[in-house]
Amino acid sequence: MKIKTHELIDRSLCGEPVRVKDGMSEIRLECAPCMAADESGLVHGxxxxxxxxxxxxxxxxxxxxxxxxxxxxxxxxSRVGDVLVARAECSSPEGSRHMVKVEVFCADDIVFSGTFTCFIPQKHVLEGR
Known part of the structure; x- marks a missing residue:
């Protein structure tokens, strides 16, 4: 599926799309040294x-x-060197609102989970500003 949003995002910092299908995505991120919060290699959240x-x-x-x-x-x-995979699934949209469940894995371990409330405005949020 063609990616229609966030085309200019820095994928070295936000991840590389592995799969994008209607209502779901899977993104892979290698945790780089520039993401470290301290000398132990802890990746900043x-x-x-x-x-x-x-x-x-x-x-x-x-x-x-x-x-x-x-x-x-x-x-x-997570630490520098980890490979993280985010899996997102969109539930049934309600008008312009979409609820998206996201889980981030390191191998078989879930390291992060969340529910994201996304909106689709009629025009770009910066249009006319």
């Missing part, structure tokens, strides 16, 4: 959130999709 957010956007896959809210849980730490 913002990068994991960015991966999950990108997966949610691609599950909706509309040019105007934006994030309105997120309920998230960081379940296990």
């Amino acid at each position: 913002g990068f994991i959130f960015g991966l999950a957010d990108y997966a949610a956007m691609l599950a909706v896959n509309h040019p105007n999709v934006v994030l309105g809210a997120a309920e998230t849980r960081f379940l296990k730490p």
Whole structure:
């Protein structure tokens, strides 16, 4: 499926799409040294959130999709060198609102889970600003 949103995102920081189908996506991210929060190699949670957010956007896959809210849980730490895979699935949309469940895995372990509330406004959020 053609990707219709977030075309200019830095995939080295937010992940590389593996699969994008109607209502779902799978994104892969290799945790790089620039993501470390400290000398131990702990990956800053913002990068994991960015991966999950990108997966949610691609599950909706509309040019105007934006994030309105997120309920998230960081379940296990990630470190430099880990390969993370985010799997997102969109539930039935209600008008312009889409609820997207995202889980991020490191091998078989779930390291992050969240529900993302995404909206599709009629025009781009920056149009006319």
